[in-house]
Amino acid sequence: MIVVTAAGGPTGTAVVRALRARGERVRAVVATPRPRPELEALGAEVVAADLAGDPAPALAGADALYLVWPNFDPREADGAPAVLRAAARAGAARLVYHSVLRPQVRSMPHHAAKDRVEEALDGAVAGTSARWRVLQPCAYADNLDAQVAAAAGTGELRSPWGLEQAQSFVDLRDVAKAAVVLLTGDGLDSGTFEAAGPEELTAPDVAGLVGEHLGREVTAVDAAPPEDDGSYARRCLTTMFAEYRAHGFTGSPRVLTALLGRPPRTYAEHLRG
Incomplete structure (x- = not known):
């Protein structure tokens, strides 16, 4: 049994789908007890649990855990190590953390939280037979899908990360496939694996590819990022876009290529679906 947390979100659902596609038994952990037809249709066992509370019932009988923490949740730095410890003590042999x-880059609070979780991994498995692995994805190409849809009508691609710096957008399907490899493959223990797309694209680059896909001219427009309103989530967004504007967010595709056994999808391939 493989347990996937935050399974109601895009990442968790994609990992559940990829695991079920290869016939793995999956327990999909969600935050609230309401119908989850998208997960039930995949054949996953759906369990509601508060990751910051008592995760033990959701982890019972787990052979492996894929730990996704909900986006921009200030409890991650303390809560994620606690879940990893609970899974190790429950007998899960393989723990994969979605970083x-x-x-x-600790200027971004949500990055700093994940850095602290990675730092706690050895302690989380100490005294157990569990071993850990880490996946470190770049920004998802899928995050731009709503802007692409809007650009079909407006001809503008609004970019809160500015117009000059590049990102190595990665297709979520490739991230999910890499997660499956880390959950099921041998020889990967104590490894940290980057998952970056194959191209470094600025917003004008993305707009050009979107325009080719839509069959119309699309222009990248510098859009103001959200202002910090004092909340943790907004502070994460504000500092994230400030970092992207200053330095971009790029990485090498070599590790993801090795995990997938093929090059990651390009952004044009993502647009084609």
Whole structure:
């Protein structure tokens, strides 16, 4: 049994789908007890649990855990190590933590939280037979899908990360496939694996590819990022876009290529579906 947390979100659902496609038994852990037809249709066992509470019932009988923490949740730095410890003590042999590319950039609070979780991994498995692995994805190409849809009508691609710096957008399907490899493959223990797309694209580059896909001219427009309103989530977004504007968010595709056994999807391939 493989347990996937935050399974109601895009990442968790994609990992559940990829695991079920290869016939793995999956327990999909969600935050609230309401119908989850998208997960039930995949044949996953759906369990509601508060990751910051008592995760033990959701982890019972797990052979492996894929730990996704909900986005921009201030409890991650303390809560994720606690879940990893609970899974190790429950007998899960393989723990895979969904981190982020460059967690050491501590100007972004959500990156800093993931860096602290990675730091706690050895302690989380100490005294057990569990071993850990880490996946560090770049920004998802899928995050731009709503802007692409809007650009079909407006001819503008609004970019809160500015117009000059590039990102190595990665297709979520490739991230999910890499997660499956880490959950099921041998020889990967104590490894940290980056998952970056194959191209470094600025917003104008993306707009050009979107325009080709839509069959119309699309222009990248510098859009103001959200202002910090004092909340943790907004502070994460504000500092994230400030980092992207200053330095971009790029990485090498070599590790993801090795995990997939093929090059990651390009952004044009993502647009084609």
